Amino acid sequence: MAFQPKTHEYTSTEGGNHYTFQTVLPSVWAKVEDKITDKGGKLLVSVAMPEMLDKVVVVPAGLKLDDFESWAELEEVTMAAYNFQRKGK
Incomplete structure (x- = not known):
């Protein structure tokens, strides 16, 4: 079975911004x-x-880190991305 990347659309609760996550190999x-x-x-x-x-x-x-207006949104988005990569959902 070959790796098939999964994607996830994410909207931050802190800033209401939209992101797309994709799993890596x-x-x-x-x-x-x-x-x-x-x-x-x-x-x-x-x-x-x-x-x-x-x-x-x-x-x-x-x-980049400094593209975020608040630490809260930066932390929220990067941790959501981390959890998505680890769990695939």
């Missing part, structure tokens, strides 16, 4: 997980957020 995700967690398995926020925006949030493309 398992081999890519394994490298991302290694990069965004410390040795104890704790999520490194300053590394994880840009990775989610780069790898999982596909629309709008090219988002």
Whole structure:
């Protein structure tokens, strides 16, 4: 069975903005997980957020941390993207 990326339309509750998430290949995700967690398995926020925006949030493309007007929306969107990638829903 070949990898078929899943997509998910997401609207933030904080800002009401629309995003599209897309899952990445398992081999890519394994490298991302290694990069965004410390040795104890704790999520490194300053590394994880840009990775989610780069790898999982596909629309709008090219988002950066400073494109968000509020920390609350940035945190909401990147964590939703992270959870979508991990669970596929």
